[in-house]
Amino acid sequence: MxxxxxxxxxxxxxxxxxxxxxxxxxxxxxxxxxxxxxxxxxxxxxxxxxxxxxxxxxxxxxxxxxxxxxxxxxxxxxxxxxxxxxxxxxxxxxxxxxxxxxxxxxxxxxxxxxxxxxxxxxxxxxxxxxxxxxxxxxxxxxxxxxxxxxxxxxxxxxxTKVFVQLFNEGLLYRDKRLVNWDPKLGTAISDLEVEYREIDGHMWHFRYPLEDGSGYLAVATTRPETILGDGAVAVNPDDPRYTHLIGQRCRLPLVDRLIPIIADGYVEADFGSGAVKITAAHDFNDFEVYKRHPDAGIPVINLMNPDATMSDACPPDYRGLTREEARRQVIADFDALGLLDKIEPHRHQVPYGDRSGVVIEPYLTDQWYVDAHTLAQPALEAVRSGATKFVPATWEKTYFNWLDNIQPWCVSRQLWWGHQIPAWYTPDGACIVAESEAEAQAKAPGVALRRDEDVLDTWFSSALWPxxxxxxxxxxxxxxxxxxxxxxxxxxxxxxxxxxxxxxxxxxxxxxxxxxxxxxxxxxxxxxxxxxxxxxxxxxxxxxxxxxxxxxxxxxTLAAMESQGRDIKLDEKRIEGYRNFATKLWNAARFAQSNGIGAYGTGANGIGGQGITPPAATHPVNRWIIGEVAQTVAALDAAMAAYRFDGFADTLYQFVWSRFCDWYLELTKPLLAEGADAALAEETRATAGWALDQILVMLHPAMPFLTEELWHKLGERPHDLILARWPDAASLPRDAAASAEIDWLIALISEVRSARTELNVPPSAKLGYSVDGASEETSARLAANATAIERLARIIPMEGAAGQGGRLQLIVNEATFTLPLEGIVDLAAERTRLEKAIAAAAKERDALAGRLASPGFTDKAKPEAVEKARADHAARTAEAERLGAALARLG
RNA sequence: GGGCGCGUAGCUCAGCGGUAGAGCACUGCCUUCACACGGCAGGGGUCACAGGUUCAAACCCUGUCGCGCCCA
Known part of the structure; x- marks a missing residue:
């Protein structure tokens, strides 16, 4: 290319x-x-x-x-x-x-x-x-x-190294615990891969006959099929209905097994029947109850095969049934025995695999676990100490909450695609963890080894990514x-x-x-x-x-809408708007090029195209834009330091469109026109080229393609834009006097344009003006910027004072501008316009006066605030007075 | 049940103690020699509600209402 x-x-x-x-x-x-x-x-x-x-x-x-x-x-x-x-x-x-x-x-x-x-x-x-x-x-x-x-x-x-080291440190081990089992995928899955859905189910109340034949205990459940694996019935120790039964046994119907009635605080007396069946192999809470009652002799019965069909641990009639078939069968069988107490509709949370979409089964299996609790402590400390910061900081709470409550991390998966676990088993079931089969074999010479078939959780490897x-x-x-x-x-x-x-x-x-x-x-x-x-x-x-x-x-668009973690509602109109912004810059560059503005520092002077140091500009508009670039760079640096992508994008958008295109390019058009001062034109081309270069650099992170293209279109470059140097805000000159002058110029032009529109003065009409009360500085500025004012405000100075007829008057700082509009202006409309302006100025003046007069403000408020209020009050007062005078002159 | 967050212009969102902002949409004017994916000008908000703190509150505190998310 x-x-x-x-x-x-x-x-x-x-x-x-x-x-x-x-x-x-x-x-x-x-x-x-x-x-x-x-x-x-x-x-x-x-x-x-x-x-x-x-x-x-x-x-x-x-x-x-x-x-x-x-x-x-x-x-x-x-x-x-x-x-x-x-x-x-x-x-x-x-x-x-x-x-x-x-x-x-x-x-x-x-x-x-x-x-x-x-x-x-x-x-x-x-x-x-x-x-x-x-x-x-x-x-x-x-x-x-x-x-x-x-x-x-x-x-x-x-x-492999991580697995072996954690194992050797005792932070990784094999254990038999309940996992979230996905019967469709045939593997354990993470808690985070389980989604809970609200399901309209039922609460079945079944009668379990008491061992001594004195009656029944009603047990409520949402999962009748797991009754076949019940190992106990638990009641709340403080529930007066059941205290006399604690320590007795009841007979589990269908299975004909005697199971203990135990007391556990986990049972809520007012939920269901107040008596909970304990199925340790199929429910996380029940498993915890089982562990709390080691002396109760609660059996742990794995009722299902890996595909969630009923296993040989069930009575023969149920073997091979699916979970759903087994449920129907259990209910029917209880009903036939007259032991179905009642059925209530019950809305509850049911776990589903987020990938398979089937109901997850809490399932007792041998898996590999990482001692996440131990590993979590330094991870918590790193954030607590500030070594790692969250932006926005509010997410630290989520992080703390999760790590504080972290459970042993099940890292084995019954899949084939993944890192196969580096563990080998001897025929008698001993487990050898090693970095390679050879190493494992060396630890068990002459013994036939079988490698663990499972693979590691994807996150086990992702955690090592950094x-x-x-x-x-x-x-x-x-x-x-x-x-x-x-x-x-x-x-x-x-x-x-x-x-x-x-x-x-x-x-x-x-x-x-x-x-x-x-x-x-x-x-x-x-x-x-x-x-x-x-x-x-x-x-x-x-x-x-x-x-x-x-x-x-x-x-x-994505950058502009990203404000620290808030969700983004993406509207295509927004993208269209920023496409228009790209087009705007493209056209500005095209305009620049057609006016002999190119890559700064290349061509005749050949500085090398780095474009870091701005030209030594003399004209206020050029000195102003250099200062505006400096301010923009500083704002962008601040936005990046604070990760404010929205601020970064917005600053660029405003600078490019509302400063550079709307004002700088317009104000410099006269300086580049034919017949303009050659040296000044050269300075302006250099400054415009420099400013455009800085825009390309500053915009490049957000819009890399367009900016790189323009970078090269605008001139021969020693390197691509992607490798250019970001401007240094601190070293760029800022000229307060030039800024004040251009701000004044913009205010004047805006005032004139606004008044013209309001009075329906045709856009093409060029008006004369006279000025009263102008300071020497204002007079000098009017003279120096006459061409720009003529071009953008469409007014020209005229000889002599204004007559007595229709006129348009406006105030900019200390000066009053009068534009005679004999026959053109509608006197009533101008009066209304001035009255509105007076009212606005007076309203602010009075508000400020009120604040200054209120007790406490002058001695309690910050001195800067008081000073600013005084200055603003004076300015608004003067403005209202001048506008009042203008209104009086209308007659 | 516990926690987090949000209610600001018609829409989407900034602002988080000193006179309400942006983009889009809307209205009027403009075929002005970079751009109609444009230019110029403009309308539009009692900042959810109620108390409180303060000289001063959209901004801090308390509560109410509405919406969302996470965890159990």
């Missing part, structure tokens, strides 16, 4: 230039320039699912990260955005299994583990670059050259340079998944928290505020939006 300067086209086509620039940046290594002496700046991407595709939440998350990375790269930091994808165990395995079914191929079990895994790797190879391609469309300037994957060899080494991506467990230069990272940018909904686990493992294995800041953004919702979901059909595809409006417009 040619980087030579060319004329800027009349139309701006985002798609063409986006593809061109992205390829160029990536090929030229611009995403990670060699900066060995610079301070590192590191962001670790929350790795997207390798077989997923980019949704609008990713677009937000990665836009924010890219803005941070590009900003810091422009600041000269050794910026690195570590990128890669997650193998996403369950999700990916499900996708592949579904594809096999769709294509009529043998299922997983039929084809066997080895062939199935080959199929998954094939699928990963085929579809795995979809999401990374989409990230590129967005403009994400990641370090692709070092892309990682949570199942690559290096990761496998890291995962350091394993940098080469850990090797002590690589990359690791020492880029770890810990600077900021993790993620949705608040993922604090439990990502943040907490990365903090726990990061601190345990590297002794440092993996990032000093966690920025949590909100969810992207549709324009009505509904959460987007495929089932609702209200999702928006970021790629479609990019096609329609350009990546820059989408990025800018």
């Amino acid at each position: 040619s980087l030579s300067t060319t004329l800027i086209d009349k139309t701006f086509d985002p798609s063409e230039l986006e593809a061109r620039w992205y390829a160029h940046w990536e090929a030229s290594g611009a995403f990670r320039p060699e900066r060995p002496d610079a301070r590192p700046y590191t962001i670790i991407i929350p790795p997207p699912n390798v077989t997923g595709s980019l949704h609008i939440g990713h677009a937000l998350d990665n836009t924010l990260q890219d803005i941070l990375i590009r900003y810091h790269r422009l600041l000269g930091r050794d910026a690195r955005w570590v990128v890669g994808t997650d193998h996403a165990g369950i999700a990916t395995q499900m996708v592949v299994e579904r594809r096999l079914a769709e294509h009529g191929q043998p299922d997983r079990k039929t084809m066997g583990r080895a062939r199935f895994l080959e199929t998954v790797w094939d699928w990963k190879a085929e579809s795995g670059d979809t999401i990374t391609r989409q990230l590129r469309r967005l403009g994400a300037s990641c370090d692709w050259a070092n892309e990682r994957f949570t199942m690559d060899d290096g990761f496998n080494t890291a995962v 350091f394993a991506t940098l080469g850990w467990p090797e002590n690589t230069p990359e690791l020492s340079r880029h770890y810990p990272g600077d900021v993790l940018v993620t949705g608040f909904d993922i604090i439990f998944f990502w943040v907490a686990r990365m903090m726990m493992q990061g601190i345990h294995f590297t002794e440092q928290p993996p990032f000093h800041t966690v920025y949590c953004h909100g969810l992207v919702r549709d324009a009505k505020g509904q959460k987007m979901s495929k089932s609702k059909g209200n999702t928006v595809d970021p790629l479609t939006l990019i096609d329609k409006y350009g990546a820059d417009a989408l990025r800018f």
Whole structure:
């Protein structure tokens, strides 16, 4: 591609230039320039699912990260955005299994583990670059050259080492506990993968005959099928209805088993019948009760097979039935025995697998657990001490709450796709944990070993992402340079998944928290505020939006709407508006180019195009815009330091459109016109070129494509914009006198325009004016800015005083401007206009007077506030007086 | 049941102690030599409600009402 300067086209086509620039940046290594002496700046991407595709939440998350990375790269930091994808165990395995079914191929079990895994790797190879391609469309300037994957060899080494070390430290162990079992997927799943749905169910009341034949105990349950596994009945110790039964036994119908009646505070007397069946193997609460009563002899009976059909532990009649069939059968059998007391409608929470959509079964199995409670303590301390900060800080509470109550973390999954657990079993059931089979074998010479078939929870490996991506467990230069990272940018909904686990493992294995800041953004919702979901059909595809409006417009929209974690209601109108903004800048650059304004410091003077130091401008408008740039840079720096992406975008929007385009370009048109002072024109072209360059740099983090294109269109450059230098606010000159003059000029022009419109003066009519009470400074300014005033306000000075007829009068500071409008102006309309202005000034004057007179204000308020009130009061008083005089002159 | 957050212009949202802001939408005018994806000007808010603190409250405190989310 040619980087030579060319004329800027009349139309701006985002798609063409986006593809061109992205390829160029990536090929030229611009995403990670060699900066060995610079301070590192590191962001670790929350790795997207390798077989997923980019949704609008990713677009937000990665836009924010890219803005941070590009900003810091422009600041000269050794910026690195570590990128890669997650193998996403369950999700990916499900996708592949579904594809096999769709294509009529043998299922997983039929084809066997080895062939199935080959199929998954094939699928990963085929579809795995979809999401990374989409990230590129967005403009994400990641370090692709070092892309990682949570199942690559290096990761496998890291995962194995972590597993073995935690095991050796006693922080990882095998245990038989209840897990959330997904009978459809045939695996344990995380608490976080369980969603509770409100279901209209029933509360069945059954009669359990007392052992001594003295009657029945009514037991209420929502899950009759688990009666077959009951090991006890519990009542509240303070429930007078049942105290006499505590310690007795009752006979479990259908099973004909005697079970104890125990007392436990967990039972609520006024819920159900006040007597709760205890099925330790199928209910989390019941399991806790069981553990609290070790002497009660409560049996733990696993009623189900892994697919949730009834197991051989049930009486013969129920074996092989599904959960649902068993429920119906149990109810019918109780009814037949006359032991069904009553059925009440009952709305309750039922756990469902968020991926499989089936009811989750609390299920007693052998699994591997991590002692999360122990690992959580340093992770909590890191945030308490401020070593890691949440932005906004309110999310710390969520983090604390979750880690404070964390349970042992079940890390084994009955899947094939994932890191296989490095544990081997001897024929007599002994378990050997080792980094390799050879090592395991060495510990048990001559014994046949069988490897644990299960794999690790995806989050077990994701937790290592911030350091394993940098080469850990090797002590690589990359690791020492880029770890810990600077900021993790993620949705608040993922604090439990990502943040907490990365903090726990990061601190345990590297002794440092993996990032000093966690920025949590909100969810992207549709324009009505509904959460987007495929089932609702209200999702928006970021790629479609990019096609329609350009990546820059989408990025800018997401940044502008991101205000510290609040959810974003995405309205396409907003994107359209920022597309218009991009077009505005494009046209401004086109205008600049047609006026001989180009890359600052290139061409004849050839300073090299760095454009850091502004030209030594003499004209107030040029000195003013340099000061405005300085102010803008400072505001942008402050916004970035505070992670205020909305403030960053808004500052740019206002500066580019409302300052640079609306005023600077308009005010300098006369200075560039034919016949204007040549030296001044040259100065103005230089200043405009410089200011435009700074705009491109400042806007680049948010709109990288458009700005890079214009950067090159405007002149020969020694380097791409992506590698330019961010302006230094402190070193830019600010001229208070020039600012005051231009502010005055803008106020004057605005006053005139406003009055003209109000009095229906035709826009084309050029009016004469005279001025009274003008200070020397104002007179000088009027003379110096005569051309701009004529052009933008369409008024020219006239000889002599105004006559007695119709006239338009306006006040700017101390001066009164009179525009005779004999026959044109409607006297009544002008009177109304002046009266309105007087009323406004008087209202403020009186309010200020009231405040100044009120007791306490002058001695209790801050001196600055008092001073400002006095100054404002004086100004409003004078304004009202001058307007009053003007009204009097109308006659 | 516990916790968090939100109610500011028609819409979407900033502002969080010193005279109410932005974008979009709306109204009027403008085929002005960068841009109609534009220019100029304008209308529109008792900042949910009720108390309190303060010289001063959209902003701090308490309560009420309405909405949302998370955890159990």
